[in-house]
Amino acid sequence: MANFPDFKTKDEEIAFWESHDSADFWDEMEDIVVDVDLHHNLHHPRLVVLAYLPERCPRCSSELASVTIEYITNKDGQLSIIRDVPAWRCHDIGHEYILEETLDQIERLLSPEPGQPSHPFDMLQVPIFSLQTAS
Ligand SMILES: [Zn+2]
Secondary structure, three states, X not given: OOXXXXXXXXXXXXXXXXXXXXXXXXXXXOOOOOOOOOOOOOOOOOXXXXXXXXXXXXXXXXXXXXXXXXXXXXXXXXXXXXXXXXXXXXXXXXXXXXXXXXXXXXXXXXXXOOOOOOOXXXXXXXXXXXXXXXX
């Protein structure tokens, strides 16, 4: 496994990666978690957002089927449910995907412009329990 140099300039770094395979340096790289999903789906925590729909599952290459899911999210203590969300699920393992444009629609519903109230079609009452106070 190779060592990569300390780059002095951004151009130097770009030139280096154009001529080297990053796979040769995996052992040296740090793991980072990038959370780009502002409204995490509690019901489908492993949902992956795609820019476009691939022909087969990007993770296991099995066939993708069109499904409809419920998107449940908790933002600042406010629980919201979005129904009829178009998604794709792979046949073999059940990997789930939604498109970026669908996530954009969800963002717009959950974070409307100031002065433009959201219009939920129904409201639910949610019971809340705690094991600390249960007897
Ligand atoms: Zn899959």
